[in-house]
Structures are given as structure tokens and as C-alpha cells.
């Protein structure tokens with residue numbers, strides 16, 4: 001299997017891309033606006049990126065609009081000045097003169113000094129300051145007059161002192177990101193019902209996480225050594241009971257005292273020990289069973305090389321293939337009921353969420369469309385090793401009824417508690433998209449997390465493209481390849497909508513994580529694991545962290561996924577194994593460099609996999625796709641396509657040749673996928689609207705923070 005160890009650990013910070021429709025506030029044009037902007041520019045240093053801001057032009061002119069402005073009806077409503085290398089001060093007096101200003105992004109620049117007086121401006125809705133060098137404390141009442149604020153991003157700065165309690169007074173706050181700063185002290189209770197995205201990780205916070213904030217993921221509070229409670233895996237110290245007897249220190253230490261406390265502690269300790277021993281025995285039994293069963297095949301599996309996974313089909317593979325096509329037909333219907341239990345002779349012990357499995361921890365069913373099964377079914381299954389990737393090892397297990405699943409033993413997980421893990425898994429289990437592989441079940445123990453997926457017989461794009469060159473490889477003609485690229489883009493668009501608040505929504509897009517259905521429809525797997533993985537290992541475990549800005553500057557954003565999509569396109573079009581997938585750069589080809597230099601010399605046709613380059617009439621379209629792949633892999637994220645642009649351009653590529661892969665069912669058009677992404681935030685807004693009973697975000701400008 002492909003080697004998936006990448007780069008050293010690099011702590012990540014959150015960035016966010018938010019696309020929101022806005023309604024223009026009804027504000028008269030201010031004559032002072034151009035002067036105000038020029039005054040603002042004067043307060044900045046390193047203003048090369050703002051060369052278009054000149055006194056002889058108009059800021060919102062149709063063809064000569066100044067860089068970084070968002071205009072509506074001729075007035076400035078937003079500043080999008082992220083990643084422009086700006087430094088110096090931010091002149092808030094000048095900002096105050098831009099009366100229509102609602103959203104401001106200064107992310108990923110070099111601004112420093114104390115928090116500027118944004119609280120003196122008009123009704124600001126979005127304030128994005130992440131990735132700068134701001135320092136010092138923010139006064140406790142800073143936000144009391146900022147009732148309009150919806151989105152506040154202060155992450156990855158050097159703010160210190162307490163988190164201002166006045167944040168709790170912002171009535172309709174949607175997003176609050178304070179991670180990667182030096183905030184200290186206890187967490188004030190910030191639990192507005194509107195708040196959908198919160199992160200305070202990697203600060204110096206201490207004390208108990210307020211109970212009302214435990215609805216947020218444990219990862220929102222991770223990296224604060226002094227925090228305890230909730231599902232952080234660290235209990236808060238209980239107040240010392242008053243000394244009630246004359247028990248000697250020695251008695252207390254060895255729990256041998258006669259006082260009731262000592263007895264109670266000793267009793268519960270024994271219970272804890274007994275439970276721990278029993279748990280360990282069960283856990284070992286489970287692992288041993290998996291390993292014993294997989295042992296038989298282990299020598300045949302190659303964990304490091306691509307295309308070596310054991311794809312030997314069992315007698316039941318056809319039945320599984322039938323099931324795959326059945327489920328895909330169903331997947332066209334959104335929100336179908338999940339009542340079908342077609343596991344045949346699956347042990348009913350395994351149903352009921354795995355209860356009755358001999359006291360063993362449960363297998364929790366997330367998606368019963370393929371039937372219900374339990375741990376006993378898995379333990380009796382014939383297992384073989386599929387591979388060992390950055391996230392853990394994968395096994396194929398064929399159950400007694402012939403149904404084959406893939407069991408992933410997840411490594412590198414963070415200490416997320418059972419409830420948090422369960423919530424994440426249920427979210428995965430609720431996903432429905434033609435190009436997404438929804439997990440079937442999971443198993444949680446503190447030391448063991450298993451995720452169960454349907455086994456996809458055709459295996460991965462990686463294997464078909466670079467593997468044994470069997471019949472499936474021969475079928476990988478131009479229409480099939482375009483179908484895979486377009487389906488991958490659609491799946492990615494869906495993930496970017498569903499996990500819009502993740503720093504990198506997919507995080508691990510690579511050809512081994514694109515499985516191919518019977519008609520080559522791609523199914524994305526292993527996505528959105530970022531929040532589940534130990535922060536210390538995330539950069540090593542997830543491929544998206546190999547994007548240059550992440551690897552070199554710890555900057556992650558949704559554009560890291562675009563970079564991965566670009567590699568997939570280049571891999572598919574050239575047929576070459578990208579060296580980017582390897583740790584040490586030995587083996588494979590630096591497809592990005594190769595494509596870049598060939599394009600600059602007009603030699604695109606030389607890049608194409610010879611197996612498709614002779615397809616009649618499609619050369620132009622193939623070259624178009626190569627260019628898109630190159631634009632997606634630009635090393636500077638500011639020059640890289642964003643997800644919407646990439647999808648729109650991929651959508652426009654056509655087969656044009658005579659070959660085509662037979663389609664047995666209707667697949668949604670790529671346009672529908674694009675629509676999902678473009679409409680994604682609108683959908684999110686709708687959810688927010690229904691929660692808060694008001695129309696939020698509609699006058700925010702579109703931001704793509706990279």
C-alpha cells in the first residue's frame with residue numbers, strides 16, 4: 001500500500017473560508033470613502049499589494065476596482081486584505097469613515113501591536129485577524145458595543161490575558177476562534193445559542209470548561225494544559241474532603257485506614273482495577289483475533305509500496321458488487337430511510353448496536369443500509385491486511401453471510417471521549433452523497449477505535465492506476481478518468497459544505513482514498529479526520545498538510561484540499577505515481593514540477609498518459625484539465641484556484657471523444673455538486689436562521705481566507 005508518512009509534525013492553526021450572500025445595507029455613498037481608504041493605506045507598511053489604491057481612481061469602479069475591496073452598489077462593504085504581506089498599524093479612525101463597512105479580513109499578514117479599536121466602528125459583522133502578530137490583553141469590556149458581530153477570528157496571534165467576558169454579550173455570535181494565542185485564566189461562559197463554531201485550543205487556559213460549553217468538541221479546548229472536565233480526558237480535581245478521623249498519613253496513603261473515606265476509596269479502586277483488567281483482557285482478545293486472522297495474509301501485503309494491496313476476491317465478491325450497485329441506486333434518493341437490514345445471516349447478537357457481544361464494547365451501527373452486524377460477526381470473519389496508512393491499518397473482513405467490510409484500526413487519535421467520538425461518527429454516518437463512502441459502524445474503546453466501511457471490490461484509484469495493470473486498468477480510458485476527476489470534485493464540494501468549519505475539510509485526499517465503484521464512480525473516504533487526530537500527529541497523518549504553505553509555514557486552509565485535488569488530476573492525466581505521496585521523495589515523479597515546466601514550454605501533449613493521449617478529438621479537453629491540475633497545485637495559495645473556481649473549471653471539461661464508460665444509472669451532474677458548494681453556506685445560514693429565528697450572515701461579504 002502507498003506510503004503515507006508525510007513530513008514532520010507542524011502544529012496547525014485554523015483558517016476558514018466563508019461564503020455568504022449579502023444584502024447591501026441601505027447606506028448613502030460617503031464622499032470621504034476614497035480618502036478614508038487612502039488614509040488607511042498610509043497606516044500600513046509593505047503596501048505593494050495595494051498599488052491599485054491611488055487617488056486618481058475610484059475604489060469601486062467596475063473595471064479598476066481597488067484590490068481587496070468588496071463593493072456593493074458603488075460603496076465599500078468589505079475589506080479582504082488577507083495574505084498581502086501588510087504590516088504596520090490599522091488606522092481604525094480611517095476605517096470608521098467607511099460607513100458601509102461590515103466585514104474586514106486582515107488575516108495572514110504581519111500586523112502587530114495591541115488589538116486595534118475595532119469597537120469604535122459602525123456595525124461590524126465579520127472581523128478576521130487570524131495569522132498576525134497582535135499582542136497584549138484585550139480589555140474585558142471590549143465587545144460590549146459590538147452587538148452586530150457574527151464572526152470573530154483572532155486565532156494564531158499573540159494575545160494574552162483573560163478571554164474578554166464581554167464576548168458573552170454579543171447576541172448573535174456565530175463563530176469565535178481564539179486558538180493559538182496566549183490567553184490565560186478561566187473560560188468565561190460563552191454559550192449563545194447562535195454559536196456554531198468555537199475554538200479556544202492551544203492557549204494557556206485553566207480550570208473547568210463551563211458545563212454549558214461542553215456541546216463543543218473537545219478539540220475546541222485541546223492544548224490548554226490547565227483545562228479539565230467535560231470530554232477532555234482530564235478530570236477536575238475534587239475539593240479535598242475535610243479530615244474526619246485521626247487516620248495516620250501512612251494509613252491514608254495505602255488506603256488501609258479505618259475511616260469511611262479510606263474504605264470507600266479502597267473499594268472503588270478495586271472496582272476500577274477489576275474493570276480495567278477485564279477491559280484489557282477483552283481488548284487484547286479482540287486485537288489478537290484480528291491479528292491472528294490477518295496473519296495468514298500478512299506476508300503478502302506490502303505496507304509501503306503502492307499497488308500491492310491484496311485484492312484477491314473471495315467467492316462472495318460478486319454478491320458484494322451487486323450490493324454496491326444496489327446501494328448506489330438508492331443513494332440517488334436524498335434522505336432515504338435507513339431501515340433496510342440486508343445482512344442476511346448476520347448474527348443477531350451483533351444487532352442492537354452490538355449489545356450482547358459477551359460484555360465486549362459495542363459495535364455501533366451508523367448506517368444500516370447494508371444490514372446490521374456486530375463484533376462477533378467480525379471476529380468470525382476471514383480477515384486480510386489491506387494496508388497500513390497514515391491513519392492506521394486496514395483489514396478486509398468477509399463475514400459468514402459473504403458481506404465484506406473494511407475495518408480500519410485508527411491510530412493517532414486524540415483523547416476524544418466516547419460521547420464526542422460518537423457525535424463525530426454519527427455525523428459521518430449521516431452523510432449521503434453519490435461520491436462519498438459513508439461508514440457503516442464504529443467501535444470505541446479508549447485504546448481502540450475501529451471504523452467499519454463497506455468493502456469496495458474495485459479498490460482504489462491508486463491501485464487501478466499504478467497497480468497490476470489488469471482489466472480495470474485497461475478500462476481506465478479518458479471518459480472514465482474524466483468521470484473520476486469530476487466525481488471527486490463533486491464529493492469534495494459536498495465535504496466542503498458539510499465540514500465548512502474545519503480548517504481543511506477533507507484533509508486527506510489522495511488516490512488511495514478514492515475508491516472506485518463498479519462503473520468507476522469515485523467514492524471518497526478517510527475525510528474530515530483532522531479534528532479527531534492528535535494535534536501532534538496531524539501533519540504527519542494527513543496528506544493535505546503536505547501543501548507547501550502547510551508544510552513550510554504551518555498555514556492550513558481549505559486550499560490545501562485544492563492542492564490535493566490538483567495532484568489527483570495530474571496523477572490521473574499523466575498516469576504517473578506522484579513523488580508527493582512518498583516521505584523521502586525516493587520513487588515516483590514530481591508531477592507538479594514536471595507538468596509546470598512542460599506547460600511553460602508548450603509541451604502539454606507530452607505529459608498525457610499514452611494510454612489516453614490517442615483518444616480521438618479530446619486532446620484539447622485533456623490539456624484543459626492538465627492546466628486546471630497545474631492551477632490547483634500552485635505553491636502559493638493566493639495564486640492557487642479556490643475550490644469554487646476549480647470545480648467550475650472542471651465542470652466545463654468534456655469528453656468529446658467517441659469512447660465512453662457505460663452508465664447504468666443516473667449520476668448527478670457536476671453542476672449539482674457545484675451548486676452544493678456554492679449554496680453550502682446559504683444552507684448553513686438557513687440552519688442558523690431556523691435556530692436563531694433570524695436571518696444571519698446575509699449582509700456579510702464573501703470571504704475566502706487563505
Ligand SMILES: Nc1ncnc2c1ncn2[C@@H]1O[C@H](COP(=O)(O)OP(=O)(O)OP(=O)(O)O)[C@@H](O)[C@H]1O
Nearest residue numbers: 004386387389390391394406454455456460512526
Ligand atoms: N472500503 C474499502 N474498500 C476497498 N479497499 C479499501 C477500502 N478502504 C481502504 N481500502 C484500501 O486499503 C488500503 C489501505 O487503506 P488505508 O486507508 O489504511 O491506507 P491509505 O489509504 O494508504 O492511507 P490513510 O490511512 O492515510 O488513508 C488502500 O489501498 C485503500 O485503497
